[in-house]
Amino acid sequence: MVEDNLVKRGEATALAEEADARVVEKLSKGDAERVAQRERRKEREKEEANPRENVDLFNQSQQEEAGSIRSALAELEGQPPSTKDEIHAAKGTFENLRLRVLEMEKKAASASYFLSAYDVRATSDLAKDLKAKIDGVQRGVLPRKAFTFRRRRVMRERNAADGAQAARTKAKSSVQEGGAGAAGENASAQVAVEARGMKVEAREGSVVVIAQEDATSDDIEIAGCKDCVIYVLAKMAVLRLVDLTSCRVFCGPVGGSLYLEGCRDSVVMAAAHQARIHHAHRVDFYLRTRSYPIIEKCSEVRFAPYAFSFEGRDAALEREKLSEENDLWSDVKDFGWLKSTQSPNWTVLPQDQRVEEVREG
């Protein structure tokens, strides 16, 4: 009986101990989690609320970078470049160093929101100092003037100085510069971009008809023609008329813009969303457009409403949203005349001088 009780008690104690152990385990687990959480929070607070860490890190990285730039400069100063190639390489190095300083400045600018005024000042001074140092060393090491206002002339001088290499660098640097001049011409010879639109060129004294079945593209260019009569009846998105002399051009509707450059003593009839006219002299335009026509560097150009008729004209005009007559043809804007008075470069073509409606064929 007693034994029985003892056994039971023993079991009870064992059970109780087990329960204790579980509680302890649970508690310690929870505690560990809390500790970890606290650590994480602390960590986060450090990062968020206390940017001092960032500032130190930032300052350190700036100093390191500055140190590495300084040592690179010292190296250059210790062994000044002598041959052409070395000088060339050194130039690259200087450029590179400048870029690194620029990078530092950029970093400083983006870090400025958490830096103190002193730190901002110190970093900008550091960058200024580095730049001055780079300039100084470059002046000392490379035979070069500090003031730059003469890229082109320097290029020419170098060109005269030595042949092949100068030619090579020249091609390179003028591409960077904007490719004007010689390099530009080179480039257009190298990269010949084939026109993909339809092109009618260099006709003289002939009648040209571009009907729908003749058109190979909806991008049509007619250039360099003289004494021609030209009919364009195909569906077009783009029409360019370039360098026409004493021509009569009659066009169906253009779904986009009519671009004209260089035209003399001619008559042009066209319907288009836009009419952009450049360098036209003594040309009569018969237009229907969806926006005001513009002229630039034109003289003695006259305007009248569209008067070209051909088979299927109405449907074609309808398709390009040009079926409605409007007065935009007389609302010409001259880029060379900004005053509010009438531009002397264009006039409305008097009624009695307009041609009768022109029919194709």
Add this chain to the structure above:
Amino acid sequence: MGLLTVIKKVKAKEKEIRLLMVGLDNAGKTTIVKNLCGEDVSKTSPTLGFEIKTLAHNGYKLNIWDVGGQTTLRSYWRNYYEQTEGLIWVIDSTDVRRLEDCKRELHKLLVEERLAGATLLIFANKQDVSGAQSQEDLLKALELDKMGERHWRIVSCSGVTGEGVGKGLDWVVEDIAARIYMFNN
């Protein structure tokens, strides 16, 4: 530096981005802008001077400066460079004749100090026309291989159909936002 901080803070609050649209005349700049604003593109007029459009896009307020491209207007482009975060250069992909002009004007912009930090998006426009050049060929002709550190991209598009226009804008806004507003996100 203090001023810079103030400007950055103000800008961050408003989330404004200033984009400048340039390119030769007849490139299709206004058409692209109109397409972005959902306006009728068939009634586009050649731009006399400039136009400003404001547009909400992905949580940013875009101020798009659409500047005319006529030869007479190009000398005024410089007046719009200040504070431009994104440069959108539009090319008429059908106009092979003036590609050389296009290249020259673009390279002139790229050496401009005030635009040095601006993201560059090139739109190869008018891809809906059968005579359009591919963006690869245009890229070759424009010789854009030496861009240095500038963030740039070329995107084929059509201002008339709207294809590619949104894609280009998305990229340029994303790129600028990552640059300017990185501390806000």
